[in-house]
Amino acid sequence: MAPRTPVQWPVRVGAVPRSADWFQHRDVLDTLDTALTGPGTAVVCQVLTGMGGVGKTQLAARRAHQAWRAGEIDLLVWVTASTRQAVIDAYADAAAKVLHVERDEPARAAQEFLAWLEPGPGAAAGHCRWLLVLDNVTDPADLTGLWPPDHPLGRTVVTTRSRDAALTGAGRRLVTVGLFTPREATGYLGQALAARGRAEGPEECVRLAEDLGRLPLALSQAAAYLIDADIGCREYRELLANRARLDDLRPPTLPDDQTAGVAAAWSLSVDRADARGPRGLARSLLELAALLDPNGIPQPVFTSAPVRDHLTRAVRAHASAGAWRTRRITAEETVRALRDLHGLNLVDHTPRTAHRAVRVHQLIQRAVRDGLGRAEHDALARTAADALAAVWPEVERDTDLAQALRANTAALSGKAETALHRPHAHALLYRVGESLGVAGQVAAAAGHFGTLARTTHQHLGPDHPDTLAARHDLAYWRGAAGDAQGAISAFRELFADRLRVLGPDHPHTLTTRGNIAYWIGEARYAGGAEGAATALEELLADRLRVLGPDHPDTLGTRHNIARLRGRAGQTAEAAEGLGALLADMVRVLGPDHPDTLTTRHDLAYWQGRAGDAEGAARAFEELLTDAARVLGPDHPDTLTTRHNIARLRGRAGDVQGARRAFEELLADRLRVLGPDHPHTLTTRHNIARLRGRQGDAAGAVRAFEELLTDMERVLGPEHNDTTITRHNIAYWREESEVVTLRVRRDPAG
Known part of the structure; x- marks a missing residue:
């Protein structure tokens, strides 16, 4: 027409x-x-x-x-x-x-x-x-x-x-259309402020842009607020960090003819997502996501039983009549609600992205949290913690999943510390620290439990069982990080408090006694192993009386007694004790329980030290297959089994094969545990020693000297392993001088 x-x-x-x-x-x-x-x-x-x-x-x-x-x-x-x-x-x-x-x-x-x-x-x-x-x-x-x-x-x-x-x-x-790039974000802030006669350092502009997630709308309103309030980027960032509401940080007059503040930018989208399913479902999911890691949340967190229970209550609260008053929300309905949020760009839902299936912009999270009352916020935080704990695998075969769960726990703790300590410290706070330690990040585990000991003391008091439990885990991971003496001192102080608060027969008091003896044995004092073994024998009698013969703590005490016997030179007795223990472990815990696998490992170790190197090698090879299957190839215990296989290979005379195995192990330990983990340092020690055995005494000296620097920094100059490294430097330096002297005397030789 x-x-x-x-x-x-x-x-x-x-x-x-x-x-x-x-x-x-x-x-x-x-x-x-x-x-x-x-x-x-x-x-x-x-x-x-x-x-x-x-x-x-x-x-x-x-x-x-x-x-x-x-x-x-x-x-x-x-x-x-x-x-x-x-x-x-x-x-x-x-x-x-x-x-x-x-x-x-x-x-x-x-x-x-x-x-x-x-x-x-x-x-x-x-x-x-x-x-x-x-x-x-x-x-x-x-x-x-x-x-x-x-x-x-x-x-x-x-x-x-x-x-x-x-x-x-x-x-x-x-x-x-995504967010500003870092260049675009800082370029915008710099130009907007400069046009109004304001000069801000590039680094402060970068930090503010990242704090605002490089969202164009937020940056434009932040620039206007800076001018109107006559403050700098650093002060604005402090307001954000102190949990000021987003609506409180909008300028009196919005720039660029905008009609809504940042917090209101998504309200209609949230309403629309909530209207697509039973009312209350999508909104409640977004509220939970607002408390977790913006960089990625595993989908099973949202389909877990604690979250579905919460969603069911939310939907029933909005339903005046009909089926939703009695029905329970299913996992499939939860995923459909995530798709609704994704469809309106409130979240990014990519189910095929392993362990990071749901991402939410940090300012959407902030805006959603701003709309929650304190009681509602705290209840949501406990639900989110319940969900993370529910999906956390008992055995962390998948290191990427464990890392994602730890990141989400850190994000939740940062947004809801008080809620996670009321009415008691949530079990998730202990689980994440254990996960760090099991993953080989022992220094990080000690740091986490140091923080948890402070926060439980602050929120619950010094004698609360949760505070004492945090102190226990802090002491243990201090020892695992190489500070055996610090662990012993911390456990002795804890024992006095647990004895006073809980009594002598409480399982936690008995556990503390066991740890004192364990770390005395680990510290390798002169006569320490024998004294520790005696203390553990006395503890075993009490655990048999209080807990019974099949309790895991009783079995653990028998395990430590056998290890200390081996440390004291009674290698045959250690192997015999571990053999008897293994039968009980299999009967009580099952063949694939991590403690059963640990017992098999120690039995093979002391079997080899008692003279049966061939039998030990076979046992370690069989254990490696089961450890990789049950724990995963990157689990620290699996790596330790590989370490012992390589060690026995070297003792059997295959120096070249042993060195190659240790070098392959070093690459994996660096990747999984990091360069400062004691096990990584031990692997470097073995490689240096094998270089010397292959005739490269000068190369062994250089490797040991490099290792000594890291040993002194990480473990301390007085640590037993540091002292052994010094002895090795002296030994291989002497060997290097002997070789050099032979060459000078007989150049043709």
Whole structure:
């Protein structure tokens, strides 16, 4: 349909938002340029999707202004497309302006306008280049029957927070608009502040940009707030760190004709996601996600029983009648709700991303948390902690999963420390420290329990069992990190307090006695092993009386007695005791229990030290297969088994094979445990020694000297292993001098 009377081109319909001050050029704008100015075969409809606040409208407006000023288009129609009726009304306005159609029937006028846009005889083809922008489409269903047609001279740009499949199709391309890049974010802040006579150091701009997650909307409002409040980036960051509400950090007058603060940018999206399923489901999921790691949350956390119980209560609270008053939320319904949040760009849900399936921008998290009351926030935090604990595997075969769970626990602790200590310290706080230690990060484990000992003391008091438990774990991991003397002192202080608070027969008091003896044996004092063994024999009698013969703690005491016998030189007795213990371990705990595997390991070790090297080697090879299956190939205990296989290979005379095995083990221990772990240092020690045995005495000296520096730094100059390293330097230095002297005397030899 052609216009009834001639139209004076160009024509603009609708108010195009003005370009933001200090607009940053972005790669997606180049995509729009190509789509608008490319040949007729280009994809004519670009759908810009992204979370609220990333600048989709600004990108569309920028390109519309450029095309209009450059004379690239004859007709520009800007539609604020938040509802279907708004789209119809805008099309009717265009029809009135271009076709001179009356607006008394908007739906009919809108269809006439769309028909005029169709290519063909008498339509717009051949004489009108048009650009139609549908800004802020809330529901793709609103565009049913209202999509602009494909036209060789026409282009359409859609902005939306949705990424539903209905937005894609023939002639449409979905373009994701993300956050500012670091360069764009700091460039924007620097320009915005400089234009107002403010100078900020580049480093402070970088830190503020990262604190705001490089979200364009947040950066623009932060810059305006800095000017209005006359403060610097550092003070603004302190306000953020002190948990100021986002609404409290919005400027009195919003910049760039904005109409909503950062906190309100996602409210409509949250409402819409919540309306897609039973009311309360999607919102409650987002509230839980707001307390966890923005960089990735494992999906099983959201489908765990504690979370589904919480979601069921939330949905029932919103349901006045019907099935939702009695039904329990299923895992499948929970995943569908995650997809609804994903579809509205409130979360990124990528189920195939191992252990990081759900990501949430940190400011969305902040805005959601701002809307929670204190009691609601704390209850959610305990639910999130219950969920993390529920999905945490007993045996951490998957190191990536364990790392993700630790990161989420750290994020939760940072947002809800008090909640996780009321009415008692949540078990998750202990589980994460144990996970660090089991993963070989023993110094980090000690640091974690040092913090936990302080926070439990602060929230619960010095004599609370949870405070005493945190002190226990701190002492243990201090010893595991190489400070056996510090562990002994800490356990002795703890024993006095547990004896006073819990009594002599409490299992925790008995455990503390056992640890004192254990670390005395580990410290290798002169006569320490014998004294520790005596203390453990006395402890065993009490544990048999209090706990019984099959209690795991009783079995553990028998294990430590056998180890100390071996340390005292009674290697045959140690092997005999561990053999008897193994039968009970298998009967009580099962063959695949980690403690059973540890007993098999120590039995093989002392079997070899007692003279049966061949039998020990076979036992370690069999154990390696089971340890890799049960614990995983990267578990520290699996790596220790490989260490002992390599050690026995060297003792059997295969020096080259042993060195190769230790070098392969070193690469894995560096990757899994880090360079400062005592086991990593031990592996380096064995490689250096084997270099000397292969005839490279000078190379052994250099390796031991490098190792000594790290030993003194990590373990301390007085540690037994540090002393042994000094002895090795002296020994191989002497060997090197002997070799050099032989060469001088007999150059041909």
